[in-house]
Amino acid sequence: MNADLNWRPLEIGPSDVGAAATAEGLLAHLRDHGDLEDLLVKEKAVVFRGFGVAPGELDGALDLLLPNRLAYVHGNSPRTKVGKNVYTSTEYPQEYTISMHNEMSYAHQWPARLAFYCEVAPATGGATPVVDGVRWLEALDDEVREAFAGGVRYTQNLHDGYGLGKSWQQTFETDDRGAVEEFLAGAEAGWEWKADGTLRITQLRRATTRHPVDGTEVWFNQADQWHAAGLGDETAATLARILPPEDLPQSVTFADGSPIPAEWVLQIRDRGLDSAVDVDWNAGDLLLIDNVMVGHGRRPFTGSRRVLVAMSNSAADAARAEQLRTAVDAA
Incomplete structure (x- = not known):
């Protein structure tokens, strides 16, 4: 399969889907859209921009974007847990580039999806580069x-x-x-x-x-x-x-x-970084990626950048996990 050299994440804003430019507008769109599995397989990554999601509204969005939020167990990146399986995206010094990678690709099992949320946008730089795994290969x-x-x-x-x-x-x-x-x-x-x-x-x-x-x-x-x-x-x-x-x-x-x-x-x-597309941040933006199809990294930045990350397995895995929990509860 040949890589699409023009690939970029799909951007969705309020005017694109006829929604209010609010967190509730995003939630309504996500509820109406249903599961995002097919969209992610097609687009590989989606940026929800312009909805102005505030920190206190993040959990509601993540509950819809990620079918079964996972803990960052056996992760090797320095992070701080800040909520219900929500973490700082990294605590690597801001003057350095973080090279492209698929989250926990070294592990036996890895998350199927990642969601990044910008709480505080950097003064300069700080984009999250994303790379099509086919193009990188x-x-x-x-x-x-x-x-x-x-x-x-x-x-x-x-x-x-x-x-x-x-x-x-x-x-x-x-x-x-x-x-x-x-x-x-x-x-x-x-x-x-x-x-x-x-x-x-x-x-x-x-x-x-x-x-x-x-x-x-x-x-x-x-x-x-x-x-x-x-x-x-x-x-x-x-x-x-x-x-x-x-x-x-x-x-x-x-x-x-x-x-x-x-x-x-x-x-x-170097070729992973050269093949990547930068996703720049505004406060309140969300980025959802298919963690198998898309690698991610971080560009250097100035200022007080704060980007949070959460992860989940696939919808099918989440359904199996729920069936297991139900069986255990009934036993």
Whole structure:
């Protein structure tokens, strides 16, 4: 399947759908529209702009946009939980670009949808770039795509409260080792508790995936974010002086354990960003994306940008979860 080089997220404003320029106008449109599954498969990403959704009105919109809001369990990005499975989008320093990625593509299961909400728009910059996964895959050299065909191996070292990166308690939102082990067993991950309390996790994953509805193959891994080369020469060199590769907070190799060349990592990062389309923010805007078809990132910014994120599984998964809850309640 060839990528549409002119692809952009669909923008929906009040005048486009004959709705009031208010949060209630958006809610009425979403209620009338029904489930967004077909629209997302077709458009891949949708921006709801001009409805002026206030922070106190966000939950109502998210309840309609996301069929089953998920906790950010096993997420590796620094975030703060600010509501009912609503998080800050990232707390990475504002002067840096965050490269393109599909949320939790390194995990056994990942959210099907993401919704971003702009509470405070930045003074300058701060766009959320989004990239069509087909275009990203096709932008890579043949030798890179072929080399990654065997998949990748992710390694995490999660400390016990003090150290670089996130602790295992923060990552899994629990201090129960048994609950963490149960989660990892279900995620087909390997793990080891170190003497200092560090939890080392290894995961073998594919480098591409296919969309569950239309079968489209997309680039779907976070090799460039987990590889030291993606951090820049100076940062990578500093980490190399502090820690051996196997003890870094996160690292990645090919599935067989062989190293991924730094130049390929940079190609993946740069071509993803070059292929992306920027979504600029106004306070009250919402962006809904299909997390399989579309990668996202963040441009540098100035000022007090505050963008929140929530995630969900698919409508089908949500229905199965509700059936399970009903069966448990009836037992």
